[in-house]
Amino acid sequence: MELQNQPPYELRSARFLAAEVHARVLRPGDTVVDATLGNGHDACRLAELVGPTGRLIGLDIQPEAVSRSRERLAEAGLIDRCELHALSHDRMAEVVPEPVRLIVFNLGWLPGGDKRVTTHWETTERAVRAALTLLQPGGVLTVCAYPGHAAGDEERNALPGLFAALRPQDFNVLHQRFLNAGPGAPECFVAQRQG
Numbered sequence: 001m002e003l004q005n006q007p008p009y010e011l012r013s014a015r016f017l018a019a020e021v022h023a024r025v026l027r028p029g030d031t032v033v034d035a036t037l038g039n040g041h042d043a044c045r046l047a048e049l050v051g052p053t054g055r056l057i058g059l060d061i062q063p064e065a066v067s068r069s070r071e072r073l074a075e076a077g078l079i080d081r082c083e084l085h086a087l088s089h090d091r092m093a094e095v096v097p098e099p100v101r102l103i104v105f106n107l108g109w110l111p112g113g114d115k116r117v118t119t120h121w122e123t124t125e126r127a128v129r130a131a132l133t134l135l136q137p138g139g140v141l142t143v144c145a146y147p148g149h150a151a152g153d154e155e156r157n158a159l160p161g162l163f164a165a166l167r168p169q170d171f172n173v174l175h176q177r178f179l180n181a182g183p184g185a186p187e188c189f190v191a192q193r194q195g
C-alpha cells in the first residue's frame with residue numbers, strides 16, 4: 001500500500017470512515033454505485049477513484065439532486081464516466097446490469113434541500129438488500145446512518161438486525177460508531193461479500 005503523500009488521518013466522522021474504505025476498495029476501471037447522490041460530493045470523490053476507464057452509476061429520488069450532481073461532476077471533468085438516474089435506490093437493479101465493486105449509501109436528506117424528503121427504512125431495507133445481491137465477490141457496501149430524527153433513528157435501529165442476520169459465509173459486516181460522541185452521532189456499516 002502506498003503511504004506517501006496521503007492526507008493526515010483524522011478520525012472525525014462516519015463519512016470519513018466510509019471514505020477510507022472506498023479509497024482502499026476501488027481500483028481504476030471499477031464500477032461504483034452511489035445510491036444517494038445528494039449534492040454530488042461523494043459521487044465526485046468516487047468517480048475520481050475509478051479513473052477514466054471506470055464507471056459511476058448514481059441514483060437519487062430527487063431530480064434536483066441528480067441535476068446538482070450532474071453539474072458538480074461536469075465541473076470536475078468527471079461526467080463522461082457517470083450515468084445518473086432520478087430513481088429510488090430500491091430499484092437499482094434496473095440500472096445496475098452486473099455485479100459491482102462498491103455500493104455507497106449516505107442516508108438522510110439532501111443538504112440544503114427539503115428535510116421532509118429523507119430516506120426511510122421501508123425503502124432503505126429493500127435497497128440495501130438489493131445492493132447486497134449486486135456486489136461482486138470481494139465487493140463492498142457502505143452505509144452511513146444518521147440517527148437524531150425519527151426516520152434516521154428507525155434506520156439506525158434496524159440496520160444492525162439486517163446485517164447481523166447475514167450468513168458469515170456470504171458477508172463480513174462491520175458496524176463503526178463513535179463511543180463518546182453522544183447518541184445522535186452518525187454511524188457507519190461496512191459489508192463485504194465473500195469470495
Ligand SMILES: C[S@@+](CC[C@H](N)C(=O)[O-])C[C@H]1O[C@@H](n2cnc3c(N)ncnc32)[C@H](O)[C@@H]1O
Nearest residue numbers: 036037038039040041042060061088089110119
Ligand atoms: C445525505 S444525502 C446524500 C449526500 C450525498 N451523497 C452528497 O455527497 O452530497 C441523502 C440523499 O438521499 C436521497 N434519497 C432519499 N430517498 C431516496 C431513495 N428512495 N432513493 C434514492 N435516493 C434517495 C435524498 O434525496 C438525498 O439527496
